[in-house]
Amino acid sequence: MSIKITGTGSYIPANIETNENFHKNKFLNSDGSIINAPNEVIVKKFKAITGIDERRYAKSHLNTSDIASFAAEKAIENAKINREDLDYIIVAHNYGDIRQGTIQSDTVPSIASRVKHLLRIKNPKCVGYDLLFGCPGWIEGVIQANAFIKSGIAKKCLVIGAETLSRVIDPYDRDSMIYSDGAGAVVIESSNDDGGIIDHQTATYALDEAHYIYFGETNNQEINDSRRYIKMYGRKIYEFALTNVPLAMKSCLDKSGIDISEVKKILIHQANEKMDEAIVKRFYELYNMEMPNGIMPMTIGKLGNSSVATVPTLYDTILKGDLDNQEINKGDIIIFASVGAGMNINAIVYRH
Numbered sequence: 047m048s049i050k051i052t053g054t055g056s057y058i059p060a061n062i063e064t065n066e067n068f069h070k071n072k073f074l075n076s077d078g079s080i081i082n083a084p085n086e087v088i089v090k091k092f093k094a095i096t097g098i099d100e101r102r103y104a105k106s107h108l109n110t111s112d113i114a115s116f117a118a119e120k121a122i123e124n125a126k127i128n129r130e131d132l133d134y135i136i137v138a139h140n141y142g143d144i145r146q147g148t149i150q151s152d153t154v155p156s157i158a159s160r161v162k163h164l165l166r167i168k169n170p171k172c173v174g175y176d177l178l179f180g181c182p183g184w185i186e187g188v189i190q191a192n193a194f195i196k197s198g199i200a201k202k203c204l205v206i207g208a209e210t211l212s213r214v215i216d217p218y219d220r221d222s223m224i225y226s227d228g229a230g231a232v233v234i235e236s237s238n239d240d241g242g243i244i245d246h247q248t249a250t251y252a253l254d255e256a257h258y259i260y261f262g263e264t265n266n267q268e269i270n271d272s273r274r275y276i277k278m279y280g281r282k283i284y285e286f287a288l289t290n291v292p293l294a295m296k297s298c299l300d301k302s303g304i305d306i307s308e309v310k311k312i313l314i315h316q317a318n319e320k321m322d323e324a325i326v327k328r329f330y331e332l333y334n335m336e337m338p339n340g341i342m343p344m345t346i347g348k349l350g351n352s353s354v355a356t357v358p359t360l361y362d363t364i365l366k367g368d369l370d371n372q373e374i375n376k377g378d379i380i381i382f383a384s385v386g387a388g389m390n391i392n393a394i395v396y397r398h
Contacts, residue, residue, distance in 0.1 A: 048242035049195050051396075053125025053233035056362040057116040058349060059102040065089045065223065074218045078267035081220075092223050097319025101226035101350025103212040106146040110139055110229075111160035114208035117229035117358075118161060121204065125233035129167050133200035135174040136191060137161055137208065138183025138354040140387070144213035149273045161206065180259065181315050181386025182248075183207060183354040184230065185394060188382070191234045192243045206231040207354030216275035218265040224318070225276065226350030230358025241377065241397030245302035247294050248392040251286070258283050259387035284321050287385045292329040294391045295383050302395040306333045308379045309341070311364075311372075315384035316346035316356035343372045357382055374398050
């Protein structure tokens with residue numbers, strides 16, 4: 047028996063926020079001081095580092111649970127299953143439902159319960175719960191679904207990654223240009239086919255690294271703003287990721303028994319193009335190899351960083367044939383990998 051992804055779906059918001067739209071922002075340093083550069087220069091440097099040209103924002107009437115349900119509907123349809131047969135709905139997110147213009151995150155009831163409600167699933171034995179695990183949350187949800195099915199307590203699971211980060215960004219912070227909204231979902235079930243989840247690895251570094259990504263005050267110290275915004279220590283995260291993520295990926299691959307030469311694609315969290323490229327290059331250096339061309343598909347340039355949604359939306363986009371010069375074929379070995387708040391790292395070796 048194998049445990050496989052049998053259906054995928056994603057929701058990419060229609061609202062496009064281009065880099066040029068940030069030319070009007072008043073960017074400040076974390077201490078409130080003025081950045082000594084024109085916005086055009088700030089945005090140009092941002093693009094050179096992150097690779098982001100534009101990002102997507104959800105329409106104001108849509109919340110995280112809404113877009114999660116849209117992706118879920120597509121995954122259920124793609125898997126050709128009866129939704130009433132689902133045993134678990136696992137929703138990875140970080141900030142819950144934050145209605146446009148409000149300052150409070152709403153997580154009661156859980157996002158998973160809201161998604162189950164929106165999907166109109168009647169079966170009470172279909173259990174929904176939320177997973178807060180930073181950007182690696184969707185991959186961790188897949189790992190948990192694998193464990194449920196492997197243990198025999200579940201046969202079919204729906205795993206969703208959804209986020210509306212546009213609701214928690216500080217307009218005075220340059221880092222606000224990184225974040226976006228989106229949702230991706232998969233159906234996971236036991237299968238008689240070959241392949242599926244071969245091995246996985248997860249780690250949490252919290253002794254010194256727990257607060258590298260955090261909720262903090264606006265950079266504008268002249269206004270009385272009680273809200274909190276997503277903040278990060280970018281340089282520390284870069285150094286942490288570059289040191290630890292390649293090692294976690296290698297540990298996972300070595301444990302799987304799969305040779306590095308068999309890996310066809312690495313679907314890594316779309317956090318920062320330069321950082322991701324450096325991580326994958328260092329991963330191959332651990333095997334005394336050069337990074338193969340086309341091994342690391344990227345969507346961050348057009349979609350930005352939508353946290354837990356980046357990996358499942360990337361996977362769905364490739365499978366649907368919507369990413370130029372990228373494809374995944376039956377039998378291909380894929381590595382899913384992510385790093386994010388916590389600080390958490392995980393990876394899965396998967397045969398499509």
